[in-house]
Amino acid sequence: MSYYPLNTIPDYYLLDNLLTDEHKLIRQSVRDWVESFVMPQIDEAAQQHKDIPGLMKELGSIGALGPYIPVEYGGAGLDQISYGIIMQELERGDSAVRSAASVQSSLVMFPIYEFGSDEQKNKYLPKLANGEMIGAFGLTEPNHGSDPGSMETYYKDMGDHYLLNGAKMWITNAPLCDIAVVWAKGEDGKVRGLIVERDFDGFTTPETHNKWSLRASKTGELVFRDVKVPKENLLPKVEGLKGPLSCLNSARYGISWGVIGAAIDCYCTAVQYAKERNQFGKPIASYQLQQKKLAEFLTEITKAQLLSWQLGNLKNEHQATPAQISMAKRNNVKMAIDIARESRQILGGMGIMGEFPMMRHAANLESVITYEGTHDIHLLITGLDITGINAF
Numbered sequence: 051m052s053y054y055p056l057n058t059i060p061d062y063y064l065l066d067n068l069l070t071d072e073h074k075l076i077r078q079s080v081r082d083w084v085e086s087f088v089m090p091q092i093d094e095a096a097q098q099h100k101d102i103p104g105l106m107k108e109l110g111s112i113g114a115l116g117p118y119i120p121v122e123y124g125g126a127g128l129d130q131i132s133y134g135i136i137m138q139e140l141e142r143g144d145s146a147v148r149s150a151a152s153v154q155s156s157l158v159m160f161p162i163y164e165f166g167s168d169e170q171k172n173k174y175l176p177k178l179a180n181g182e183m184i185g186a187f188g189l190t191e192p193n194h195g196s197d198p199g200s201m202e203t204y205y206k207d208m209g210d211h212y213l214l215n216g217a218k219m220w221i222t223n224a225p226l227c228d229i230a231v232v233w234a235k236g237e238d239g240k241v242r243g244l245i246v247e248r249d250f251d252g253f254t255t256p257e258t259h260n261k262w263s264l265r266a267s268k269t270g271e272l273v274f275r276d277v278k279v280p281k282e283n284l285l286p287k288v289e290g291l292k293g294p295l296s297c298l299n300s301a302r303y304g305i306s307w308g309v310i311g312a313a314i315d316c317y318c319t320a321v322q323y324a325k326e327r328n329q330f331g332k333p334i335a336s337y338q339l340q341q342k343k344l345a346e347f348l349t350e351i352t353k354a355q356l357l358s359w360q361l362g363n364l365k366n367e368h369q370a371t372p373a374q375i376s377m378a379k380r381n382n383v384k385m386a387i388d389i390a391r392e393s394r395q396i397l398g399g400m401g402i403m404g405e406f407p408m409m410r411h412a413a414n415l416e417s418v419i420t421y422e423g424t425h426d427i428h429l430l431i432t433g434l435d436i437t438g439i440n441a442f
């Protein structure tokens with residue numbers, strides 16, 4: 051259960067007036083699920099560095115996996131605002147929960163839906179949508195993070211199959227995955243997507259231990275040693291970095307909404323605590339220094355809500371540019387991490403405790419500000435958009 055009444059969740063500029071009844075229903079049902087399923091166990095999962103058992107099936111049951119994938123493939127056929135709202139509600143619970151849904155939806159289901167064959171769509175999408183199957187997305191490598199175009203993982207055409215070699219690092223859900231969408235270079239140097247199944251010989255997924263961030267999410271490597279990949283597992287409809295980058299655009303959009311949820315959780319907790327906690331004979335909420343913090347939090351949350359809302363409209367109209375998505379991802383993650391850190395101070399010593407969510411969100415957001423393009427890389431994307439000059 052959240053520490054604050056749910057009716058204190060801010061909607062300062064009445065964005066609710068712009069939502070449909072369906073959007074509000076979706077938000078309510080995901081919010082209820084987060085309250086009943088995520089909140090009671092998230093602190094322990096994060097403290098113990100263990101994932102939440104049955105999480106993917108639960109996410110599937112509430113329609114959070116591939117919400118915008120058409121119903122015929124097991125998705126919910128919803129619009130982009132709905133997807134954003136779902137991400138926001140999930141991340142109010144924890145960034146690990148939102149990350150699980152983001153990866154499965156935008157980085158695994160999206161490329162299979164967008165670039166896959168009919169056979170691939172029919173085989174994988176329904177099971178990914180209901181959480182029976184867990185997917186991972188392999189782009190980052192030990193030597194190539196911000197610069198995926200230099201990737202070393204490669205496949206060779208052996209006539210009746212492809213032979214895949216290389217390694218991916220920092221992969222969400224790697225230790226749990228049933229399939230991985232892996233981006234690798236062919237002999238022509240072009241990047242293609244391959245679907246690698248858990249039981250293919252030579253494919254291993256060692257776990258990355260000792261993280262201080264996203265502790266309720268499993269992270270690991272994808273290692274390929276002479277893995278025979280059937281030819282029908284190549285994504286036929288895309289080649290080049292456009293493939294993985296279009297997946298990242300979808301995920302980054304979702305992150306721009308998601309982190310608003312983390313910020314809201316911190317903000318609402320801080321408001322509630324500041325009103326209850328007395329020092330020098332008065333609630334700390336009555337002091338100007340604390341009010342300044344709270345006022346700035348609400349201003350920043352409201353600005354972020356407006357940014358993501360309009361980006362969602364542009365996405366619905368297929369008009370959102372990668373640079374616009376970079377701006378929203380960068381701005382909103384920084385907004386959330388700043389609010390997590392500052393709101394922790396409002397709770398004084400209590401702010402470091404697991405009973406309150408600030409330290410967990412702040413630590414999680416250190417990953418979120420790094421993955422799906424770092425804070426600096428998104429700035430360079432905006433710089434390139436302004437000047438036409440690539441400063442990478």
Ligand SMILES: Cc1cc2nc3c(=O)[nH]c(=O)nc-3n(C[C@H](O)[C@H](O)[C@H](O)COP(=O)(O)OP(=O)(O)OC[C@H]3O[C@@H](n4cnc5c(N)ncnc54)[C@H](O)[C@@H]3O)c2cc1C
Pocket residue numbers: 153186187188189190194195196197219220221222223264269417420421422423424425426427441442
């Ligand atoms: C918890 C977690 C989960 C993740 N999940 C996935 C996943 O599921 N799949 C996946 O493929 N990847 C995943 N990632 C990887 C993530 O996307 C990368 O960590 C990220 O892209 C940055 O790459 P890097 O860590 O190699 O940093 P680097 O690229 O080495 O960057 C290090 C620093 O240098 C800066 N830098 C780099 N190039 C430039 C430049 N040209 N100019 C200025 N500064 C520059 C960066 O901004 C950064 O601050 C995950 C990461 C984490 C932490």
